[in-house]
Amino acid sequence: MIKTSGLTFQYDERDMVFNFPDISLGPSENLLILGKSGVGKTTFLHLLAGLLTPLEGKVEIEGISIHSLSNRKMDRFRGQNIGLVFQKNHAIQSLNVFENLQARLFFANKAISNTIISDLLEQLDIIDCQSKKVRELSEGQLQRLGIAMSVIHRPQLILADEPTSSLDDDNCEAVIQLLIDQATANNANLIVITHDGRIQPLFQNSLTL
Ligand SMILES: Nc1ncnc2c1ncn2[C@@H]1O[C@H](COP(=O)(O)OP(=O)(O)OP(=O)(O)O)[C@@H](O)[C@H]1O
Secondary structure, three states, X not given: OEEXXXXXXXXXXXXXXXXXXXXXXXXXXXXXXXOOOOOOHHHHHHHHOOOOOOOEEEEEEOOEEHHHOOHHHHHHHHXXXXXXXXXXXXXXXXXXXXXXXXXXXXXXXXXXXXXXXXXXXXXXXXXXXXXXXXXXXXXXXXHHHHHHHHXXXXXXXXXXXXXXXXXXXXXXXXXXXXXXXXXXXXXXXXXXXXXOHHHHHHOOEXXXX
């Protein structure tokens, strides 16, 4: 569950102040955040992930006010409870697909289960790539690995930044459906930011910044 109240943010004293709307999602609810380029979507997502500190207001995830945590506790909280899907893949190039997921579980301080990894790779249809190095993957396979890495540790909150901007309609819907399925399977919240209106019908809630 995630709830925000009165969130504002400013990059620098001379910059404009962003005022973000309050959001509140119950168990397993998802949200699409739309908005034109430059309106502050990524900034909002980074506040929700605890990567930026608000000027005012708070973000509560599973009842914890995340910006009141120390940096060390915040890093640990994020590693264990949040799954981030970025436009650019953050997998470790020198490891293969399977090893990347083992590493993700290690860094989240979760037990390393090869069965859970295999099951997820099966679900995402990249089991045949498990021994491939990251640089040997196609764009679509890389995107699936990105999703696998964001959900393998069963986070309570999945945050995705423009996951579909470079995809055709079929792949766009497939990627969003994968994220929704993973969130539902783990009883997690999913928040996606985009300027891609194609995916709006797949979401329970949406708001425009
Ligand atoms: N580190 C930064 N320092 C100063 N200004 C920044 C910084 N990052 C972003 N901004 C500015 O804040 C505004 C919002 O940026 P943000 O990336 O949140 O927008 P966005 O809605 O995600 O845009 P896009 O859809 O193009 O990715 C932009 O005007 C941007 O130039």
